[in-house]
Amino acid sequence: MKLDSENFPLRPAWTEIDLGKLRRNLQLIRSDLPRGVKLLAVVKDEAYGHGALDVARVAVEEGAWGFCLSTLEEAMLLREGGITAPLLLLGERQEAELEWCVAHHLTVCVNELHTVRRLAKIAAAFGKQVPVHVKIHTGMSRYGVRWEEALPLIETIVAEKSLLLEGVMTHFSQSDEAEKNFANLQFARFSEVLRAMEQKGISVKLRHTCNSGGFLDLPQAHLDMVRVGILLYGVFPSQVCRKIEGIEPVMSVKAKIAAIQKLKPGEVVGYGMHYTAPSERRIAILPIGYGDGFPRVRNEGCALIHGRRAPIIGGIAMDALMVDITDIPQAQMWDESVLMGPQGAHEITVRDIAKLKKSVTYDVLTNWRLRLRRKAVNGSTTN
């Protein structure tokens, strides 16, 4: 029996990816975008843990122009999965990667002279004219050529016959907070570069600056295309950014009750004995733990069972956590519980888990371990 066969029994703990909600989010984002602004769906890190191929297939059907990825492997997996849309690799490429990129029609960001020259040579050897994007650092001090030094690099690219300057881009350090001064400064620096290009008669098809926060809150910076990541997955980049009605989280984390114990007053629970029953208690054991990416909490957080909150008691283990179900008498073995996501009238949000983890929503989505297998639901992808 193959692990990936339909009959292979799913472990009683899993992540559920609702492709119907993903589709709806894409539709809402597209209809919120001004006509003519393209959508580049950011699917790096397995589409923030949702499964890049499934997400890309839905996004292609919903009109995404192309995809952003971080690594060559990520891009190759989409190509092997049959995705033919443009794939833009963020960050910097090592020399050894460039030939692969040209051979598989992957679009790279070129941010320094050496890469421009190497890529131009390889493209010429393939007899191709290869599209490139230039990343302009306008204040984030991460990847990209410094805004004041961008024009000479751009002129060099334009002069290379085997390269086509398809895009220029920048990235905001802070686009989703109420305070927009730094984002505005970054955009002004980017606009300066665009003006200087214009004066030299250099045209470019795709000018793009916005991540989810910029898409929501900096309409003046939409230009030709936006690079939307976390919002596709139904999570707003901050609590103060503009909200789009109807956007819903795509990922849930679920587990089935794998044991039930009765506690007498004074009995203790779990490693380190961090919980002592104050009275008779009924508890459920959920077969999921920090080895699956759940934050290593003790006596904090909850699971949803039969639409009610069951508080986590004791310290969570690698493979198990315990919840108090005294007030949920109908709970039985193998009933479904929700660790992240909605159930009935309640919801445990990605942000709730981020608080337990003392981290951010991006970290929570991407760090569920793969031993929690992904179960795609409401999907009508072709495969």
Ligand SMILES: *Cc1c(COP(=O)(O)O)cnc(C)c1O
């Ligand atoms: C990750 C990333 C994005 C997407 O950011 P979100 O906040 O998830 O929308 C956009 N642009 C670049 C350069 C990125 O690295």
